[in-house]
Amino acid sequence: MDKGKSGELLTMKEQQDGMLEIMKAIHAFCVRKNIRYVLLYGSLLGAVRHNGFIPWDNDMDIGIPRPDYDRLLELLKGGEKIGEHYYPLHYTTDRNYHYQIIRICDDRTAVRPDYIRDQPERMGLWVDIFPIDGLPEKTIRGCFRRARLFINKKLQIADIYTVRGRKDFLNRLGNFCCALFPHVYRRNILIDEILRKTPFDTSKSVSDVSDRDEIIIRQKPEDYNEATLHQFEDTEFYIPKNWDSYLKQAYGDYMQLPPEDKRMTHPTGCKWI
16 A cells, blocks of 8 residues: 555545455455355446446445355454454444444555444455355244344444434434343344354355345355356456346346436545555
């Protein structure tokens, strides 16, 4: 990195280039360790529609089946490194990191988003890794698991996105919930315990059910077991076998560009260190 850039905001191109390098390191690590993964959300859409990043997107997401996800987390906590400048964030490694997912960050950058309630000790430009779990069947037991998950996810969202000092109704409600149910770390453990009760490899349908969105994008285990490589910028990453079904569930007519006022860029405020 050019030392003269210390303290400067990263441009969109610099953010995308940085995430691409993180993702290349993740891909190499996963191939080396026989860990299944695929691109998700806007990263998958970008691969299919643009053969790379969506031009206005500064986010990158992948999904890893729960058995491989847990193994990856143990490898990272045991000291294995994805790359020279990359470190993991997880709620078990930083109590101020309230997300359920693993985040791989670049230590040459710093991010302090103003929409996050509690800031981790450090956080840099990142790629997000979502655990992919089996979806409970529509039985009494399955419905009970979904209800427990729904309640705890809502509390987790308050933990993450309720900003101290704001006085609008939703923030007041979030602060009240955070005060009434303060056990963030134990709640994250509980959410993971609920998710693990429906095994990935024996489930008919699987999905990321740890994210804040209520939409469940259904996949099948073979989407990960039979993933295929697809062009992404100057390299290739894995995408689900049934990528068309995923994108239709997530975005509808996904090849149609959204209107300009719907083209979202994440306000990360990412700076060079």
